[in-house]
Amino acid sequence: xxxxxxxxxxxxxxxxxxxxxxxxxxxxxxxxxxxxxxxxxxxxxxxxxxxxxxxxxxxxxxxxxxxxxxxxxxxxxxxxxxxxxxxxxxxxxxxxxxxxxxxxxxxxxxxxxxxxxxxxxxxxxxxxxxxxxxxxxxxxxxxxxxxxxxxxxxxxxxxxxxxxxxxxxxxxxxxxxxxxxxxxxxxxxxxxxxxxxxxxxxxxxxxxxxxxxxxxxxxxxxxxxxxxxxxxxxxxxxxxxxxxxxxxxxxxxxxxxxxxxxxxxxxxxxxxxxxxxxxxxxxxxxxxxxxxxxxxxxxxxxxxxxxxxxxxxxxxxxxxxxxxxxx
Amino acid sequence: xxxxxxxxxxxxxxxxxxxxxxxxxxxxxxxxxxxxxxxxxxxxxxxxxxxxxxxxxxxxxxxxxxxxxxxxxxxxxxxxxxxxxxxxxxxxxxxxxxxxxxxxxxxxxxxxxxxxxxxxxxxxxxxxxxxxxxxxxxxxxxxxxxxxxxxxxxxxxxxxxxxxxxxxxxxxxxxxxxxxxxxxxxxxxxxxxxxxxxxxxxxxxxxxxxxxxxxxxxxxxxxxxxxxxxxxxxxxxxxxxxxxxxxxxxxxxxxxxxxxxxxxxxxxxxxxxxxxxxxxxxxxxxxxxxxxxxxxxxxxxxxxxxxxxxxxxxxxxxxxxxxxxxxxxxxx
Ligand SMILES: Cc1ncc(C[n+]2csc(CCOP(=O)(O)OP(=O)(O)O)c2C)c(N)n1
Ligand SMILES: [Mg+2]
Numbered sequence: 001x002x003x004x005x006x007x008x009x010x011x012x013x014x015x016x017x018x019x020x021x022x023x024x025x026x027x028x029x030x031x032x033x034x035x036x037x038x039x040x041x042x043x044x045x046x047x048x049x050x051x052x053x054x055x056x057x058x059x060x061x062x063x064x065x066x067x068x069x070x071x072x073x074x075x076x077x078x079x080x081x082x083x084x085x086x087x088x089x090x091x092x093x094x095x096x097x098x099x100x101x102x103x104x105x106x107x108x109x110x111x112x113x114x115x116x117x118x119x120x121x122x123x124x125x126x127x128x129x130x131x132x133x134x135x136x137x138x139x140x141x142x143x144x145x146x147x148x149x150x151x152x153x154x155x156x157x158x159x160x161x162x163x164x165x166x167x168x169x170x171x172x173x174x175x176x177x178x179x180x181x182x183x184x185x186x187x188x189x190x191x192x193x194x195x196x197x198x199x200x201x202x203x204x205x206x207x208x209x210x211x212x213x214x215x216x217x218x219x220x221x222x223x224x225x226x227x228x229x230x231x232x233x234x235x236x237x238x239x240x241x242x243x244x245x246x247x248x249x250x251x252x253x254x255x256x257x258x259x260x261x262x263x264x265x266x267x268x269x270x271x272x273x274x275x276x277x278x279x280x281x282x283x284x285x286x287x288x289x290x291x292x293x294x295x296x297x298x299x300x301x302x303x304x305x306x307x308x309x310x311x312x313x314x315x316x317x318x319x320x321x322x323x324x325x326x327x
Numbered sequence: 328x329x330x331x332x333x334x335x336x337x338x339x340x341x342x343x344x345x346x347x348x349x350x351x352x353x354x355x356x357x358x359x360x361x362x363x364x365x366x367x368x369x370x371x372x373x374x375x376x377x378x379x380x381x382x383x384x385x386x387x388x389x390x391x392x393x394x395x396x397x398x399x400x401x402x403x404x405x406x407x408x409x410x411x412x413x414x415x416x417x418x419x420x421x422x423x424x425x426x427x428x429x430x431x432x433x434x435x436x437x438x439x440x441x442x443x444x445x446x447x448x449x450x451x452x453x454x455x456x457x458x459x460x461x462x463x464x465x466x467x468x469x470x471x472x473x474x475x476x477x478x479x480x481x482x483x484x485x486x487x488x489x490x491x492x493x494x495x496x497x498x499x500x501x502x503x504x505x506x507x508x509x510x511x512x513x514x515x516x517x518x519x520x521x522x523x524x525x526x527x528x529x530x531x532x533x534x535x536x537x538x539x540x541x542x543x544x545x546x547x548x549x550x551x552x553x554x555x556x557x558x559x560x561x562x563x564x565x566x567x568x569x570x571x572x573x574x575x576x577x578x579x580x581x582x583x584x585x586x587x588x589x590x591x592x593x594x595x596x597x598x599x600x601x602x603x604x605x606x607x608x609x610x611x612x613x614x615x616x617x618x619x620x621x622x623x624x625x626x627x628x629x630x631x632x633x634x635x636x637x638x639x640x641x642x643x644x645x646x647x648x649x650x651x652x653x654x655x656x657x658x659x
Binding site for chain 1 (some may be wrong): 395397426427428429430432433437439440441446447449450451454456457458459460461462463464465466468475487488491492494495498499652653654655656657
């Protein structure tokens with residue numbers, strides 16, 4: 001099985017879907033000739049031409065809104081927001097339009113589009129090139145939000161997102177793009193949106209997280225195994241709507257739950273995960289549910305000292321896991 | 328006998344009569360909605376009155392078998408011309424389950440009907456502009472000669488989506504017609520406090536497309552402008568911005584009192600130019616609308632609207648739990 005990077009899996013999924021269905025097309029800033037500022041659409045312009053790999057004007061609301069219109073017509077647009085931070089001008093189109101299209105038309109119209117955006121910190125991107133924006137959208141029924149952690153999941157979930165009949169936000173961790181590599185089958189497979197995935201079986205402490213933090217948790221788990229602490233790791237993969245069943249099962253498995261995100265703590269996805277556990281697992285818990293997250297400051301600062309202080313890393317996760325195991 | 332105006336535009340007597348009938352239907356449904364509102368039967372009305380000529384003139388200039396429209400809340404004339412019925416509109420007014428726009432989920436005026444290629448609209452103004460541009464993009468990609476028409480108010484032309492959408496359409500030379508129905512007010516705020524340029528159509532130059540200002544009380548003038556724009560669009564010559572100037576003859580909505588911000592004399596003056604009067608006169612003078620035909624049309628429309636009102640009033644509401652349906656596709 002070929003080994004590829006996280007970003008190569010993005011490109012592969014796009015390429016395969018564009019080959020499979022001529023309704024699939026890509027639009028965004030610099031996605032065409034340049035192949036994207038991160039090179040996620042590298043090669044697609046040469047293979048599919050400027051009509052299907054569209055360099056748009058610098059205007060995010062139009063990128064989302066034009067995509068919605070094309071999707072209503074019957075196309076399968078895949079829009080790229082150059083950075084998740086710059087999705088903000090498109091929030092009205094995403095929340096007022098895409099999310100509500102099916103519901104407001106009583107199932108007459110729909111907006112099956114995918115919006116991809118690189119998110120996350122640890123790349124010296126400062127306040128506006130580091131953010132996690134999923135919680136802005138994670139109380140909007142009608143949307144689905146996917147945040148994969150491995151190249152294998154990227155390919156299967158991005159293909160599923162493109163084929164999905166409803167709008168999907170697909171957030172890719174920009175530091176994972178070249179850092180994370182893994183085996184990715186050549187064949188055409190999809191993975192179910194809305195389903196979490198156990199990334200490590202264990203019996204002492206449960207970690208529930210998503211995105212790049214899954215990799216931090218796996219690294220921490222290897223170290224802790226040497227100390228005799230056996231971690232169970234659940235990767236949410238879809239952060240909205242959440243896979244309640246998998247969360248409950250993972251929490252019950254060890255009775256000690258650590259929730260991890262690199263987003264700010266208050267109002268983040270893991271607060272909702274914690275509520276699901278509180279509602280369903282009271283008598284199965286052996287310790288209070290713990291949340292490990294970024295501090296509640298607006299965003300990640302630029303200077304390395306402050307960035308490191310804000311950003312999640314394997315050491316922070318390891319320490320929190322150890323503390324919980326010893327509770 | 329010299330050719331009259333509609334003949335020189337290629338419109339038959341039957342077509343202009345049909346235009347007038349559609350305008351009159353819109354006006355009469357709208358008036359009925361106000362009565363129903365004032366008698367406490369429906370909670371909300373937002374009117375087309377004063378804009379019927381622009382709406383119907385534009386719609387008749389399109390191919391109503393294949394073109395798409397992204398209307399805004401006043402466009403009763405557009406949706407009627409595109410195949411929505413009086414009954415559909417009354418069902419929406421009463422928020423009943425059978426309302427094809429939304430099944431009673433949205434307020435009246437939030438049009439949408441896939442079978443007639445009427446895109447679903449929302450409340451935040453101007454969001455429909457990029458949608459129509461997206462339809463035009465898809466049409467161009469598929470090498471179809473489908474055109475999309477999007478409408479909005481002049482106040483709404485200050486939103487970012489107007490500028491982002493038109494620029495996108497201009498850059499990619501897309502077959503989309505943007506029609507701004509300038510009725511001089513955005514709720515209480517007059518045009519001169521909304522728009523820095525003299526005309527809304529002046530904005531077109533910034534987006535590399537032609538812009539025209541036409542008399543929004545004259546359905547034939549609007550027809551001519553939109554027809555030319557549609558021909559250009561189908562020829563691959565790209566988008567057009569059209570501003571139709573008329574006047575909002577009613578308060579903004581059933582919840583507004585326009586006496587707090589405009590003089591009665593101004594409204595009375597505007598009523599003299601009401602297209603339902605001026606176009607009727609044109610058709611009478613041209614010998615197309617006879618007294619008999621007029622009477623017949625009035626009676627026919629009154630009956631249709633009476634029946635539609637009765638039907639909608641007696642139709643069932645959606646089941647309460649049906650509020651849970653259609654968040655996502657159900658084929659999963
Ligand atoms: C984004 C947004 N802001 C405010 C409103 C409230 N609002 C509804 S209609 C309207 C005025 C619109 O004026 P115009 O665009 O001229 O259209 P008209 O009603 O005159 O036809 C306002 C302020 C809204 N619906 N959406
Ligand atoms: Mg106005």
